[in-house]
Amino acid sequence: MKRRTLLAASVAALGLASAGAAFAADKTKVGFVFVGPIGDGGWTYEHNEGRLAVEEHFGDAVETIYQESVPEGADAERVLTQMALSGADLIFTTSFGYMDPTLNVAAKFPDVKFEHATGYKRADNVSTYSARFYEGRAVQGTIAGHMTKSNVVGYIASFPIPEVIRGINSAYIHAKKVNPDVEFKVIWAYTWFDPAKEADAANALIEQGADVILQHTDSTAPQAAAEKAGNVITFGQASDMGEYAPMPRVSSIIDNWAPYYIARTQAVIDGSWTSVDTWDGIGAGMVGIGEISSAVPEDVKAEALALKDAIANGSYHPFTGPLKKQDGSDWLAEGETADDGTLAGMNFYVEGITGDIPQ
Amino acid sequence: MLRLEKRPTPSRFWTAATPVLAVLLTMIAGGLLFMILGKDPFAAIRTIFWDPLFNEQFASYSRPQLLVKSGPLILIAIGLSLGFRAGIWNIGAEGQYIIGALCGAGVGLALYPMDAWFIFPLMVIAGALGGLLWAMIPALLKTHFRTNEILVSLLLVYVAEQLLASMALGLMRNPEGGGFPGSRNLQQYPSASNPELIAGTGMHWGIVAAFIAVIASYVLLNRHLLGFQIRLTGQSPRAARFAGVNPNALILFCLGTSGVLAGLAGLFEIAGPAGQVSIDFNQGYGFTAIIVAFLGRLNPIGILLAGLLMGLTYIGGDLAQFMLGLPAAAIQAFQGMLLFFLLGVDVLSNFRIRIGKTEAA
Numbered sequence: 001m002k003r004r005t006l007l008a009a010s011v012a013a014l015g016l017a018s019a020g021a022a023f024a025a026d027k028t029k030v031g032f033v034f035v036g037p038i039g040d041g042g043w044t045y046e047h048n049e050g051r052l053a054v055e056e057h058f059g060d061a062v063e064t065i066y067q068e069s070v071p072e073g074a075d076a077e078r079v080l081t082q083m084a085l086s087g088a089d090l091i092f093t094t095s096f097g098y099m100d101p102t103l104n105v106a107a108k109f110p111d112v113k114f115e116h117a118t119g120y121k122r123a124d125n126v127s128t129y130s131a132r133f134y135e136g137r138a139v140q141g142t143i144a145g146h147m148t149k150s151n152v153v154g155y156i157a158s159f160p161i162p163e164v165i166r167g168i169n170s171a172y173i174h175a176k177k178v179n180p181d182v183e184f185k186v187i188w189a190y191t192w193f194d195p196a197k198e199a200d201a202a203n204a205l206i207e208q209g210a211d212v213i214l215q216h217t218d219s220t221a222p223q224a225a226a227e228k229a230g231n232v233i234t235f236g237q238a239s240d241m242g243e244y245a246p247m248p249r250v251s252s253i254i255d256n257w258a259p260y261y262i263a264r265t266q267a268v269i270d271g272s273w274t275s276v277d278t279w280d281g282i283g284a285g286m287v288g289i290g291e292i293s294s295a296v297p298e299d300v301k302a303e304a305l306a307l308k309d310a311i312a313n314g315s316y317h318p319f320t321g322p323l324k325k326q327d328g329s330d331w332l333a334e335g336e337t338a339d340d341g342t343l344a345g346m347n348f349y350v351e352g353i354t355g356d357i358p359q
Numbered sequence: 360m361l362r363l364e365k366r367p368t369p370s371r372f373w374t375a376a377t378p379v380l381a382v383l384l385t386m387i388a389g390g391l392l393f394m395i396l397g398k399d400p401f402a403a404i405r406t407i408f409w410d411p412l413f414n415e416q417f418a419s420y421s422r423p424q425l426l427v428k429s430g431p432l433i434l435i436a437i438g439l440s441l442g443f444r445a446g447i448w449n450i451g452a453e454g455q456y457i458i459g460a461l462c463g464a465g466v467g468l469a470l471y472p473m474d475a476w477f478i479f480p481l482m483v484i485a486g487a488l489g490g491l492l493w494a495m496i497p498a499l500l501k502t503h504f505r506t507n508e509i510l511v512s513l514l515l516v517y518v519a520e521q522l523l524a525s526m527a528l529g530l531m532r533n534p535e536g537g538g539f540p541g542s543r544n545l546q547q548y549p550s551a552s553n554p555e556l557i558a559g560t561g562m563h564w565g566i567v568a569a570f571i572a573v574i575a576s577y578v579l580l581n582r583h584l585l586g587f588q589i590r591l592t593g594q595s596p597r598a599a600r601f602a603g604v605n606p607n608a609l610i611l612f613c614l615g616t617s618g619v620l621a622g623l624a625g626l627f628e629i630a631g632p633a634g635q636v637s638i639d640f641n642q643g644y645g646f647t648a649i650i651v652a653f654l655g656r657l658n659p660i661g662i663l664l665a666g667l668l669m670g671l672t673y674i675g676g677d678l679a680q681f682m683l684g685l686p687a688a689a690i691q692a693f694q695g696m697l698l699f700f701l702l703g704v705d706v707l708s709n710f711r712i713r714i715g716k717t718e719a720a
Contacts, residue, residue, distance in 0.1 A: 037687060067680045069687040071642045074632035078424050079677050085417055086682065100544055100634060120539070159638060160528055161539055190524055190638060358528055 028269050030054060030261075031088040032066040033079055035095035036193040042218030042238040043192060043255070044068065047094045047117075050257030057262045061269070072097025080105040084112045090268045092261065093117065095192070096161065102126060113273050115264060118163060120344065122275050129260060132281030133163065134170035134343070135311045136253035137214075138318035139289050139304050140235050141174030143251060144212045145182050146300040147233055148175075154205025155186045156198060156215040156222055160358045162346040164216050169350045170318045171214055174307070176352060184353055185210060195221035206232055213248075223249055233295065240290040251304070252290030259285060279340065283312045319343065324351035363710040373708035378654060378661070380707075381700040382668070388700070389693040398683050406682055407675030407693070421674050423561025427632055429670030430566035431456075431624040433663055435648035437572040438617030440657040444580075445592040447613045451497065451512030452621040453645025454519035455490040459622020460629035461526055462489025464636050467551030468531055468542055478550040482626060483564075490622015491615055493519065498614035502607040508614065520641065527638045542636035545629065553631035565627025569666075572620060577659040589613065621645060650698050672697070 032051050036044035051064050065088065070079050076098050083091055084105060090113045093102045099119040106114045106126045114126045122128055144153050153175060157164050168186060175182045185208055187201040198217045202225035205213055213234045215222045220241050226232040226248035234244065236252025260278065267273040280286035289308050292301045310316035321332030326349040332338060349357060386408075390400030411421040435452045442449050449455075463486030470478050497511035531542040545551045556562045580586035592599040592609055600606065624644065633640055651669050655661030676690035 031681065065681040065684070067677065067687070072639055073637060073642065074427070074628070074634075075642060077632070078421075078428075078674070079681075081420055082417060082677060083681060085420055096539070097637060097639065104546075159540060358525070 027063045028058075028061060028090070028265065029086070029088045030062055030064045030265055030268075031083040031086075031091040032064065033070050033076065033083070033091065033093045033095075033098060034066060034068040035070065035072065035097070036218060037068050038066070040193050040218050041220045041241060044094070044218065045239050046255040047092070047257055050261040051092075053258035054261050054265050058265065058269075062265060070098075073101070077101035077104055081108070084109040088112060090115070090265060090273075092264075096163075113264075113268055122277060124275055127264070127275045127277070129278040129280075130163070131255055131286040132279060133253060133255075133287060134166040134318055135281040136287045136289055137167045137170035138174045138311065139308050140214060140251065140253065141171035141176075142178055142304050142307055143235075143292070143296060143300060144171065144214065144233075145175030145177065145179035146303075147250070147296065148179065148182060148212045150209045150211045151179065151181045151183055152209040153182060153184050153212045153214065154202070154208070154210030155184055156201045156205070156213065156217055157186050157188050158192050158216050159190060160188060160347075162344060165349070165357060166343060166346050167216055168353065169346070172353050173323070173350060174318070178303075186353075186355055188358055189217055191217065193218045195219040198222050199225045202226060203229075220244065236290050242290065245291070246293030246295045249290075249293065250295050251292045254288035254290050256286055256288050281311065282308060283314060325349070326351055326353055362713040362715075363706065364713050366709055366711055369708045370711075374656065377704045377708055378656070378665070378701060380704050381697060384700040384704065385693065385696045388696055392689060392692065393685065396685065396689060398685060403679055403683055403685065406679040407672060407690075409675075410678055410682075411671060411674045417678065419559070421678070423555075423559060424674055425667065425670045426561040426566050427563070428673050429666040430563070430569045431628055431644045432648050432651045432669055433666035434565065434569040434572055434624040434627075435617075435621045435645055436651040436655065436662045436666060437569070437576045437659060438620030439648055440652045440655070440659070440662060441576065441579075441589055442613035442617050443593075443652055444657050445589040445609055445613055446596065447610055448509045449494065449497070449512050449614055449617045450509050450649065451493075451514075451516045451645070452617060452648055453641055453643065454512065454516035455493045455618045455621035456625035456628075456645045457516075457519040457523050457641050458493040458625070459486040459490035459618075460625030460633075460640065461523060461531075461636065462486055462492075462622070463626030464542065464545060464551075464629045465526075465531065467545055467548065467630065468636075470551070471543060471548060474550050476550070479553070479630070482551060482630060483623065486622045486626025487619045488622070490618040490620070490625065492618075493622070494614045494618020495611075498611050498618075501614075502610055508610075512614075516645070523636070523640060524638045527636050527640075531636045533635075540638055544634045546631070546634040551630060552634075553627050563627060563631045565624060565631060568623055568627065573659045573663050580659065585612070621648075654698065654701055669694075 034044045034047060038044055038048040051066060055064050067079050070076050072095060080101055092115045094117045096118045099116060099121055102114050102116045103121055103123060106123055110125055116126060116128050118130045119128050155168055172184050185205055189197050189201050191197055198219050199221040202213050202222035206229045211232050213222050213226050215237045218238055223234050223241055223244040226234045232248055233250045234248040236249050238255050240252045240254050241249050292304060317337040319338035321336040322334045323332040325331045386404050390404055393403040394400045410417055412418055439449055439452055463482040466482045466485040497508040500506040500511055501508045527540045533541060533543045553563050588604045592604055651665045652662060655665035672694050679685045
């Protein structure tokens with residue numbers, strides 16, 4: 001019986017793990033907990049691509065397991081515990097809301113390594129990792145500022161957390177730089193993945209005159225809404241969303257988790273895994289910029305790519321002063337760049353953005 | 360030829376047997392579904408129904424989790440069943456669940472970091488009142504303005520969800536949370552937490568409350584005049600009025616009770632397994648409880664069993680997903696089949712199947 005052997009193997013793995021020889025089992029088991037379905041075409045899709053890359057890289061030495069559409073909260077804790085019980089050696093929890101459940105379960109399974117995406121709480125066996133998506137937003141903002149004719153840029157935001165606010169600020173600063181008349185309209189969708197809500201938000205923004213739609217939600221519904229409206233451009237989010245190129249999708253931010261997942265799995269196999277906080281951007285390859293399509297004029301494309309290169313080689317930081325906060329108070333002086341602490345907890349808009357962050 | 364013949368009264372045997380038959384049919388149809396997906400159907404069914412209870416590797420953890428998952432479902436479904444029996448349709452238990460949780464957690468968070476025995480009891484009262492308050496809106500609108508309680512209670516769920524988001528981002532946000540949404544974790548605040556009562560059993564106050572609700576509802580329905588009035592109103596509203604039942608009082612009682620129980624379920628969940636006020640704290644217990652109420656035939660004992668079965672499919676479904684690589688959608692389809700077959704085979708309790716030619720009509 002297939003299941004018998006599977007169980008026997010994992011029981012054996014568990015036995016070995018408790019005997020303190022966690023890595024002596026013939027296969028390293030790597031678990032992934034996903035917040036959306038693996039076919040969302042965005043966030044979860046890219047994490048799953050990372051999982052598949054791990055499988056391909058290690059072949060028979062590693063077995064991966066995953067669970068999709070896991071609600072954030074009490075259910076996540078149960079799923080994580082069951083994964084740990086099934087003999088997983090390393091578990092990636094790929095959404096912000098899994099933070100406390102990850103910490104709770106990690107405390108119960110000291111021999112299992114955990115990696116929590118986008119969070120800020122760590123432990124001896126819990127690492128955190130995230131990507132500097134705001135670097136990609138700077139490139140998007142530059143293209144958006146040049147491309148808009150109505151000077152209204154629509155932004156579908158998910159939840160008012162620092163990561164999302166950073167993205168809005170970064171895109172706005174760089175759009176404003178190339179087009180001083182640009183105006184941002186932000187709609188908070190309160191979801192990471194809900195095609196119906198995302199399409200509604202996109203349509204509402206288009207009706208308000210937006211001819212560029214940026215999104216921080218994971219589905220391709222806004223792309224479809226823009227395609228239907230015509231003459232509206234969009235950017236792929238988390239994944240390339242290349243099926244909507246060259247119009248409406250003119251470029252994208254691509255999350256590339258594969259190198260990180262492979263490196264961390266290797267560390268578990270080698271026994272060299274330690275708890276770290278990773279925050280990589282374009283330079284390290286964790287954030288990719290999808291091909292800028294033919295709908296974008298050559299000079300704009302060249303400017304965007306130059307900005308991308310400057311960020312990648314470290315010569316330019318997207319948050320460089322002089323910058324003021326929305327209320328007019330000073331934030332960064334001429335030439336000063338934002339420190340990671342402020343960025344990680346960012347809860348204010350920069351000067352010029354209208355509207356309030358929901359409280 | 361097959362022919363349906365209406366029974367004069369619903370068959371007692373089939374009323375009890377159809378849930379079992381529905382589960383069996385779900386296993387067969389689900390097994391076929393899993394087979395088409397290229398998985399071993401027997402392994403899948405066993406992983407869902409057997410492993411959470413008896414697998415030596417998981418059972419010691421998942422058996423208690425079964426209680427944790429089923430507790431709120433049973434508590435809410437018991438409240439709903441009273442109204443459903445009387446033809447009063449509270450579809451918005453999810454909203455009452457959220458408001459109960461918010462009120463209860465609000466009390467706990469307001470008193471942080473005070474250390475006193477009375478904080479948790481206060482939170483329980485606040486949670487019950489919160490659920491009651493939210494249920495009284497459709498109740499009073501119905502008794503005074505004849506509005507439809509189905510629509511009002513359902514739409515109030517979305518209002519409650521917005522309130523929840525607002526609280527998680529604003530008033531109840533953890534001041535030490537670095538700007539991230541979500542309140543302090545009540546699990547880490549002993550005076551306000553709803554911990555496991557006996558380690559390793561999953562038993563917390565919410566499950567105790569669920570068991571009490573099952574017993575109380577059984578006594579109410581079978582031994583008390585009010586229970587008789589509820590059943591009578593459901594069967595014949597006109598007869599009930601002649602029997603002296605005050606329909607408005609009954610509406611207030613049924614919606615109020617289901618609101619209180621849903622509010623309590625929310626409070627016990629937020630102070631226990633969930634721990635914090637977060638934007639997506641609610642996971643649809645209020646809606647799933649409607650299925651549980653009907654799966655359990657609106658009968659307290661039936662609801663207890665149906666709640667446990669529903670919890671089992673959730674926990675077993677989780678296991679099947681990552682042990683066998685089944686997609687989440689297949690598990691949801693499997694759960695949906697359960698309700699579908701239950702409603703489908705219900706025909707057996709009301710109709711007799713005759714095989715043969717129609718007699719002279």
